[in-house]
Amino acid sequence: MNTFVRSVIAACVVGAGVLTACGAPEAPRAATVVESATGVASRPPTLAPGPGGLTPVFERASRARGKTVALTFDADMTADQGPRAAAGERFDNPRLIRTLRRxxxxxxxxxxxxWAEEYPRQARAIGRDPLFEVANHSYSHHAFTEDCYGLPTVPVTGMRADVxxxxxxxxxxxxxxxxxxxxFPGGCYDHRALTSLSTTGVTAVQWDVVSGDAFxxxxxxxxxxxxxxxxxxxxxxxxxxxxxxxxxEEALRTIVPELRERGYRFVKVSELI
Structure with missing residues (x-):
């Protein structure tokens, strides 16, 4: 990750509802409106744009109050994996979702x-369950930079459309x-990618803990x-x-009770932001 990207992350990280300076102090640009538990419509929390309106990046809540942690799960399926799914390969994991619920x-x-096209019933069930929130991982799962774990690359002119x-x-x-x-697919991004998505109103979400569960x-x-x-x-x-x-899924059955024993509370990304 280059110095510029690190500076964007540092400028945009928030904690427990406190937003550090990250561009002009304007209202969040989130297009999504959700209904709270009280029935009042509200906009999900997002970060303010970075310098020049750049897409902001969130990595962790560095000023978190108390022991909170967000578990995030990438539901990956690339645009060209339909034949593999048709042949029986499973890109879903219902048991994992059941374990989170249990x-x-x-x-x-x-x-x-x-993924949502391949598993619409599961996507709908996850999206309607108040325990979860669904966020965007691109349509194609193609990379937004060159040389990203061998993934095909989205042209810069197609990045916004893919999202x-x-x-x-x-x-x-x-x-x-x-x-x-x-x-970002693979977590790969650069100045060009952040610029390309600047008009979408999204906050890019990275991570600070890699589980190493892939494969x-x-x-x-x-x-x-x-x-x-x-x-x-x-x-x-x-x-x-x-x-x-x-x-x-098996790892979760160890992770969750152990972190709770240590005093951690599980939250969604929106609560950290």
Missing amino acids: LNVPATVFMTGR ERAFTAFRKAGIAHPMPYFR ATDAGAVAREVLDGVRPGSVVVMHCTRSAAPAT
């Missing part, structure tokens, strides 16, 4: 539009209120990575895809 763990699911296409797929699946948060088969190792890395205000990146992260 353990009463709030979570943020960063979903690709292609908007994902939101369209969410609406078609029945997700009425996706959050105005975006996670991992050792649930204990995944759990240790998370437990060793979490600190107050952390954002943990995990995956909600059976074929690519088969050990994640």
Whole structure:
């Protein structure tokens, strides 16, 4: 990550509702309106734009009050993986979602539009469950920079359209209120990508704890990575895809009780922001 990108993160990180300076002090640009528990419509929290209107980046709540942690799950499926799904490969993970529900763990699911198209019933159920919030992980799961873990690349002229296409797929699946948060595929971004998305109103969400669950088969190792890395205000990146992260659900059964024993409270990304 280059110096410019790190400076954007440093300028935009918030904690427990306190927003540091990040561009002009203007109102959040979130387009999504959600209904609170009291029935009053409200806009989800976002960060103010960065210098020159640049898309802001959130990594962790550095000023978190108390021991809070956000577990996030990437529901990955690239635009060209339809034939693999048709042949029986599973990019979903219903057992993981059931475990989160059974353990009463709030979570943020960063979903690709292609995943929502492939699993519309699951996407709708996740999006309508108050325990969860759905955020944007692009439509195609193609990279927004060159040389990003071998992913195909979205041309700069197509970056905004790719994000908007994902939101369209969410609406078609029945997700009425996706959050105005975006996670770059592979976590790869640069100045060009942040500029390209500056008019979408999204806050880019990264992480500070890598679970290492991608393609991992050792649930204990995944759990240790998370437990060793979490600190107050952390954002943990995990995956909600059976074929690519088969050990994640089992790891959760260790992670959740252990963090609760340490005094941590699980929250969605929106609460950290």
